[in-house]
Amino acid sequence: MRKVFRSGEGMGIRLDSASAFPGAVISPHYDSLLVKVIASGKDMSTAAAKMHRALSEFRVRGVKTNIPFLQNVLSNHQFLHSTVDTQFIDENQNLFVMKPVQNRAQKLLHYLGHVMVNGPTTPIPVKAKPSSIDPVIPTVPMGDPSLGFRDVLLREGPEGFAKAVRAHPGLLLMDTTFRDAHQSLLATRVRTHDLKKIAPYVSHNFNNLFSLENWGGATFDVAMRFLYECPWKRLQELRTLVPNVPFQMLLRGANAVGYTNYPDNAVFKFCEVAKENGMDIFRVFDSLNYLPNMILGMEAAGRAGGVVEAAISYTGDVSDPMRQKYSLAYYVKLTEELMKAGTHVLCIKDMAGLLKPESSRILISALRDRYPDVPIHVHTHDTAGAGVAAMLACAEAGADVVDVAVDSMAGMTSQPSMGAMVACTKGTKLDTDCRRQQQNEEDEEVLDEREKMTNMKCLRWLSPLSPPHSPPSQVLKSLPRIEGRPGATLPPLDFDALEAGLRLLHGDDITEEDVMSAAMYPKVFQEYKEFTGSFGPVDCLSTRLFLDGPKIAEEFQVEIERGKTLHIKALAVGDLNKTGQRGVFFELNGQLRSVLVKDNVAMKEMKFHPKALKSVRGQVGAPMPGKVIEVKVEPGQKVEKGQPLCVLSAMKMETVVNSPLTGVVTVIHVNTDNSLEGDDLILEITAEE
Ligand code: MN
Secondary structure: OOOOOOOOOOOOEEEOOHHHOOOOEEOOOOOOOOOOEEEOOOOHHHHHHHHHHHHHOOEEOOOOOOHHHHHHHHOOHHHHHOOOOOOHHHHOHHHHOOOOOOOHHHHHHHHHHHHHHHOOOOOOOOOOOOOOOOOOOOOOOOOOOOOOHHHHHHHHHHHHHHHHHHHOOOOEEEEOHHHHHHHHHOOOOOOHHHHHHHHHHHHHHOOOOOEEEEEEOHHHHHHHHOOOOOHHHHHHHHHHHOOOOOEEEEEOHHHOOOOOOOOHHHHHHHHHHHHHOOOOEEEEOOOOOOHHHHHHHHHHHHHOOOEEEEEEEOOOOOOOOOOOOOOHHHHHHHHHHHHHOOOOEEEEEOOOOOOOHHHHHHHHHHHHHHOOOOOEEEEOOOOOOOHHHHHHHHHHOOOOEEEEEOHHHOOOOOOOEHHHHHHHHOOOOOOOOOHHHHHOHHHHHHHHHHHHHHHOOOHHHHOOOOOOOOHHHOOOOOOOOOOOOHHHHOOOOOHHHHHHHHHHHHOOOOOHHHHHHHHHOHHHHHHHHHHHHHHOOHHHOOHHHHHHOOOOOOEEEEEEEOOEEEEEEEEEEEEEOOOOEEEEEEEEOOEEEEEEEEOHHHHHHOOOOOEOOOOOOOEEEOOOOEEEEEEOOOOOOEEOOOOEEEEEEEOOEEEEEEOOOOEEEEEEOOOOOOEEOOOEEEEEEEEOO
16 A cells, blocks of 8 residues: 655555555655545545545655645635635635644654753753652552542532531641642752652542642743643643642732733633633732732632632741731731631731741631631741641641641741641541551552652752742832732733734644733743744653653653653764764654754854964964953054964963964954864954065
8 A cells, every 4th residue: 555656757546445544654765756645435525534534644754745735625615515616726825824743753852862962951950860760650549539628619619618628627738749849849840740640649548638739839930931831731630630639729919820910800810711720729819918919819719719718928926025017916907808808718828937836826816716717727838847836836726727748848948747747636636637648558658659759850859959030039129119009000911812922923722721821921931832842742751851861772652642652762862063963863663763953062162163274374373272361452453473462261371372473453253252272263464564
């Protein structure tokens, strides 16, 4: 069924049935090639369908084909259902609008080649390599996980959910491992690829959590900016894997998940789309407790149908009578406002880890006394090491939920340890009912695996990272002051116009979620789309391959979609060619493939700088390799023999290059900071007659 002829000999492939032509491969060794495909069927549409399939299964590499055009013709309504004359093509110019070819495999090879030649694409300021050990993924029992609080929420709505939480006898936990823990310890670099692997285990074994915090804050930004993955896809995929535990996100009040001010309709739409994608609980805060910003975020979350958790940012020390600004009265007053605004859950958000046991007792008992029906949820960071003690004090004073992280991701700037909270409350009236994970050895082993899963690939070498630079850290003194809530005066965002613009730039597969990503982070989204446009779905790669690329001779598999797996073997990295590129060779599904990758380091060094010709008088070259520190002359300047022309730094010493003759400088070939090889041309002098 497959035949390849030389061009000019003529060629025909006759297709009697579409199934007779799976994955035809045409050799690219011919400059031009004529391939004839004939499909027949009982009617036009059957024949066209067969032809469409035959064309879609062609794999022609290295030469351009008119297959996309022919596929457009085969999808054209007029072509399929009415008569067509010679004007057909002229009248249907949209036949020339080709869908971009996906070619995901080739793009991924390009990515891997790029990493093999140039190192990680994600900024990593440490030299350590990611672990080469593949973690053992704990197994989960067949069937659905046990019911959780999400089932209560879906059945009874936010108010019923809040009642159930309040009525729950023991202490409830929110696990921050998927969000704040790795935001605090690993610069938010844990990838969806790894979260997905552990998610079924979490769903089956942690079904009694209040919630799983997995989104918002920096995760939204970093997913696109550094991990080149879609934050919405993370939410969708985790939702499928964890149907029973509520998902919780952090919403920066009127700033949603961004750092800037958005028009109000953007915040409302954002919450709506987040809820549609599986978000349940919205912790709404403003770091300055600016009520108008908080109330807007609460309205947006509430209108989307989410659980509203208004969070008071805690600072100061309520147990210190000398500190009057952020006193108990301040927090009580603020709580009153948030209760009036209709929060379902009240949160104390101790973002700096300032809560001590005594202040916890004072604050939580005061709020508990005034508002016996509202669930109280406390968030802290274990920065000072007092997190467990403070959270215990909160729970004893009447808090319903506290935030913890899995042990290996707990402590330091992260949340207090889940294991410690579970152990400290065991057998008391606050029992977290997380005994199953702690009781028998086998379970502990599994828990250990979970810990490894979340941190093993990243913790070792990413932990010295400082959090990504964020604009919330700059003092923007020069910006004009805005009176009132900024979003209130901004014109509404035109989602249709934004979507149309994105389609123009990135093609037709722009989703509602993409529009929201672009609304929140326009530039980050643009760069993310460009990156994945060139390098393909890098989120399919394992974390080690993503960060470090494969070793030579390593064989591995990449599942680019369900049931579609690439078998890849890294063969070799070629020598540097004259244009600063290297060929990287792979075997892809048994076929040899190569990509050409720019060697960034070599390109920098390869200045392609002209050499000073010794035979030409007046061409001054570098006496040794070095860096240009100063050029002391200008074009047109007269110079004497022996006059300093240029200062080079070489081997930590400065070398002055003097003029070998008297004359006029005609051309200067270097700039300050240029790195030069020996004999690289510095400048040219015309001798004075
Ligand atoms: Mn936090």
